[in-house]
Amino acid sequence: MDQDLLDATVRACRELIARRYPDDDHHGAAAMLLADGTILTGTAPTAINPAVEVCHEIEPYCGAHRLDQPILASVCLHREPGGRLLVLAPCGVCRERLAVHGPGVLVAVAHRADPTVIVWKRLNEVLPDYWMIAFPDEVDPAWRS
Ligand SMILES: [Zn+2]
Numbered sequence: 001m002d003q004d005l006l007d008a009t010v011r012a013c014r015e016l017i018a019r020r021y022p023d024d025d026h027h028g029a030a031a032m033l034l035a036d037g038t039i040l041t042g043t044a045p046t047a048i049n050p051a052v053e054v055c056h057e058i059e060p061y062c063g064a065h066r067l068d069q070p071i072l073a074s075v076c077l078h079r080e081p082g083g084r085l086l087v088l089a090p091c092g093v094c095r096e097r098l099a100v101h102g103p104g105v106l107v108a109v110a111h112r113a114d115p116t117v118i119v120w121k122r123l124n125e126v127l128p129d130y131w132m133i134a135f136p137d138e139v140d141p142a143w144r145s
Contacts, residue, residue: 001073001106006120009033010075010108016041017079028078028088030056034069057094064101071101075108075118086115095127103130103142 013031020043021027029043042059056076064071076088089109090098098105103124111117124130124143132139 001120005033005037005039006073006106009039009073010077010118012039012041013075013077014085016043017077017085021079024081024083026078026080028056028076030060030074030076032057032060032064032071032075033073034064034067035072036067036069038067038069040064040067055091055094057090057097061094061097071098071105073106073108073120074098084116086110087118089126095123098123099127099130099132102140103145 009031013029016029016031017027020029027043029041031039031041033039040060040063042056042063044054044056044058047053057074061071074090076090078086078088080086087108087110090107098107103122105123106120107123107126108118109121109126111119124145130143133143
């Protein structure tokens with residue numbers, strides 16, 4: 001994976017947070033790198049009932065589908081008051097969504113010693129016991145490696 005493209009994806013995510021949320025409150029966003037080099041970003045609206053809110057990844061995820069492009073990498077960042085940016089690994093539901101794009105999708109996770117530092121991992125590393133492994137005729141063999 002081209003490190004410059006991964007860096008550009010992270011930069012796009014940071015820039016969206018800065019542009020969309022000029023206040024100093026808690027906010028986040030996500031960005032995804034697509035196979036054609038497109039970088040899509042998104043951020044989730046808040047709702048009166050938090051039960052109906054969605055992940056920041058939803059907008060770029062659906063955008064990739066609209067453009068019929070595979071997702072190569074995904075990052076989600078959360079900015080705390082004061083500006084510190086935390087790396088949020090994809091939630092379980094987003095891991096399931098990204099699984100459609102294969103075990104090689106790179107996802108940004110927080111370094112265990114410093115949650116502001118990105119560690120890129122393959123989806124099959126963060127979803128090691130993917131349920132589709134039970135259907136070996138239907139799943140990419142890389143899921144089992
Ligand atoms: Zn999610």
